[in-house]
Amino acid sequence: MTAVTDVELASISVSKVTDAVYLDQAVEEVFGLMLGVPVELVDEEFLTDDAAETMTAMIGLAGAISGTCAMLVKAEAGVHMAGCMAGIELNGVDETVLDGLGEITNMLAGAWKAKIPELNVACMLSVPTVVTGTQYVVHRKAPAFLVERSYRLGEHFFTVRVYGVIH
Amino acid sequence: MKVLIVDDSAMMRKVVERALRQAGMNLTEVIQANNGVEALAMLRESASSNAAFDLIFSDINMPMMDGLEFIEKRKQEGLALGVPVVMITTEGSTPNVMRALAAGARGYICKPFTTDQVKACVTPLLNVA
Numbered sequence: 131m132t133a134v135t136d137v138e139l140a141s142i143s144v145s146k147v148t149d150a151v152y153l154d155q156a157v158e159e160v161f162g163l164m165l166g167v168p169v170e171l172v173d174e175e176f177l178t179d180d181a182a183e184t185m186t187a188m189i190g191l192a193g194a195i196s197g198t199c200a201m202l203v204k205a206e207a208g209v210h211m212a213g214c215m216a217g218i219e220l221n222g223v224d225e226t227v228l229d230g231l232g233e234i235t236n237m238l239a240g241a242w243k244a245k246i247p248e249l250n251v252a253c254m255l256s257v258p259t260v261v262t263g264t265q266y267v268v269h270r271k272a273p274a275f276l277v278e279r280s281y282r283l284g285e286h287f288f289t290v291r292v293y294g295v296i297h
Numbered sequence: 298m299k300v301l302i303v304d305d306s307a308m309m310r311k312v313v314e315r316a317l318r319q320a321g322m323n324l325t326e327v328i329q330a331n332n333g334v335e336a337l338a339m340l341r342e343s344a345s346s347n348a349a350f351d352l353i354f355s356d357i358n359m360p361m362m363d364g365l366e367f368i369e370k371r372k373q374e375g376l377a378l379g380v381p382v383v384m385i386t387t388e389g390s391t392p393n394v395m396r397a398l399a400a401g402a403r404g405y406i407c408k409p410f411t412t413d414q415v416k417a418c419v420t421p422l423l424n425v426a
Binding site: 237255257 | 305410411
């Protein structure tokens with residue numbers, strides 16, 4: 131494997147990884163190309179209703195940065211996303227939906243890091259993890275960087291977060 | 298055309314198959330494997346039964362045995378060496394591409410992808426295979 135030089139690592143800055151343009155572009159590409167649906171950036175923060183089932187799909191980032199790329203959706207939005215990707219109508223949360231959300235998040239993480247050349251070589255992705263439930267909180271250490279954006283997909287909303295530390 | 302699609306995600310296997318069909322490929326048989334271990338077993342079986350694949354698509358990031366190790370072992374064992382292998386992955390970094398090509402991959406597609414990209418990658422491989 132090609133070694134990443136100190137110069138390359140040193141050039142990864144917080145301002146670069148927190149530039150939301152990269153995340154917006156990654157989201158637009160993944161949803162446009164793989165789901166065939168447009169998404170729209172929204173200002174509102176994604177909020178969970180107390181009783182709403184929520185899904186959080188996560189990809190671990192390792193190497194030049196340690197962190198997580200996470201997508202948060204309500205269950206009905208997740209079902210809609212997975213249905214768009216599969217090209218079929220899905221009726222509830224099942225293995226297909228969990229698989230689809232994991233893959234969408236995997237592609238988001240991959241597309242995001244590919245836009246930052248220094249990360250594309252030096253950052254590796256884990257296999258996906260998807261958490262489902264109601265009224266849960268994802269705890270994390272105070273990250274050195276955080277980029278968070280919310281989007282509208284038809285009548286649904288979702289949030290994507292990338293956070294962690296730079297080594 | 299008989300195709301082997303290797304990916305730990307059933308969703309992605311479905312998406313790849315759909316992209317191949319939309320690209321105009323005449324798929325007569327689609328065999329699926331969850332990881333490199335299963336894929337190697339299928340190549341050994343196809344070799345013994347003389348039922349060769351025409352094309353292999355493989356993800357890289359998979360449990361048990363990843364896609365790079367799969368095509369390296371395929372090369373070591375001399376399995377389906379004449380069959381074009383296309384890697385299809387989110388890991389589009391240069392070292393991964395170089396390692397895949399060194400192990401015998403003939404194409405490399407990064408997710409997310411378009412049907413046109415799949416067609417542009419696969420068509421020349423089938424014409425010369």
